[in-house]
Amino acid sequence: MSKTCIYLDNAATTRISDRVYNAMLPYLRESYGNPGAIYSLGREAARALKNSRLMCAKALSCEQGEIYFTSGGSESDNWAIISAAESIREQGKNRIVTSPFEHKAVLNTVNALEKRGFETVYLPVYENGVVKAEDAERVIDEKTALVTVMYVNNEIGTIQPAAEIGAICKKKGVLFHTDAVQAAPHMIIDVQNDNVDYLSISGHKLHGPKGVGLLYCRKGVPLRPFVNGGAQEHGLRAGTENLASIVGLSEAMAETAENAESERNAMLLLTKKLTSALDKVKGAHLNGDRTKRIPSILNYSFEGIESESLVLQLDLKGIACAGGSACTSGSVHPSHVLMSLGMSESLARGGLRISLGRYNTEDEINIFIGELTNILEKLRKLTGF
Ligand SMILES: *Cc1c(COP(=O)(O)O)cnc(C)c1O
DSSP: OOOOOEEOBTTTOOOOOHHHHHHHHHHHTTTOOOTTOOSHHHHHHHHHHHHHHHHHHHHHTSOGGGEEEESOHHHHHHHHHHHHHHHHHTTTOOEEEEOTTSOHHHHHHHHHHHTTTOEEEEOOOTTTTOOOHHHHHHHOOTTEEEEEOOSBOTTTOBBOOHHHHHHHHHHHTOEEEEEOTTTTTTSOOOTTTTTOSEEEEEGGGTTSOSSOEEEEEOTTSOOOOSBOSSSHHHHTBOSOOOHHHHHHHHHHHHHHHHHHHHHHHHHHHHHHHHHHHHTTSTTEEEOSOSSSBOTTEEEEEETTOOHHHHHHHHHHTTEEOEESOTTTBTBSSOOHHHHHTTOOHHHHHTOEEEEOOTTOOHHHHHHHHHHHHHHHHHHHHHHTO
């Protein structure tokens, strides 16, 4: 067991909740039947699968036939974008509109499509890390097949105008996908209101299990077979269902929806504490808009300081925090998200992401603030900043 920790990296992954864990256990042991089997053990599994789909549909205000279980956010992004692009190409459209600070699951899917003849248009994200719906309206043309813009950015926590972009896409007859992986843990999502055609969610970002997610795909919108084989997931994604995880995901979505309001208020208090302390630090910059953000993700750059050394020093104190995106760490490049905001390379390298979850306490935040300010002082004495 690791000795950690004060865990402040909830945008990377979250601890499974007790309620989710308990809901999953029966499906790992006594109710292990295959939902495709007609005897009672199978029917019991099929009922749990159907119930999970209904729970997810309720959480998103859609129909259960519009929910497709997947292996996670990355797969949902791939499936939606590839389906939309390839289907609409048959109408002679080959342009995809997106933003430069999407998750790699979106950016690299779009890059792969470019190799197959698609063109990409990137919306400006501005210094505050928010795209403008009017830019989307301006760049959509008769060649545009799909717009894919994330709901909430995973490194800086800014909320994008998904509903406005959805309305524009609807008006212009263009398909709209949104990666809502970071929105789902903190916002009530209504796919009708937001005019979304495809929407991606991941289990492990909302105190559910890893390796499971879902794709919402509006009825009548093109969706291509993704895994060939049996008739699972409305005949489009074969393979015996990962039932325990699917049950866990649906329970996590229900729990999140029930607690959304109170958790938001609790997190706002912690965030306020964090910002009022960190804003006072010399050379500190809060990255991304101050108000258009979810309360759980803060990203600060400290002039003259590399986030990597902060992450390692914090780790020695039992605190887990991210520098840049977890998915691109290990590579030497500064975060593509922070760079897209027009920041200097040195400030982008300094971006420290503090992401809160359901289980963080005020005590933990106080300890974190104390440790971080100590570390910053020490590092600055060394560098003479
Ligand atoms: C984590 C994350 C993903 C990937 O989800 P997985 O379930 O880990 O594949 C996609 N998009 C965003 C915004 C994320 O934060």
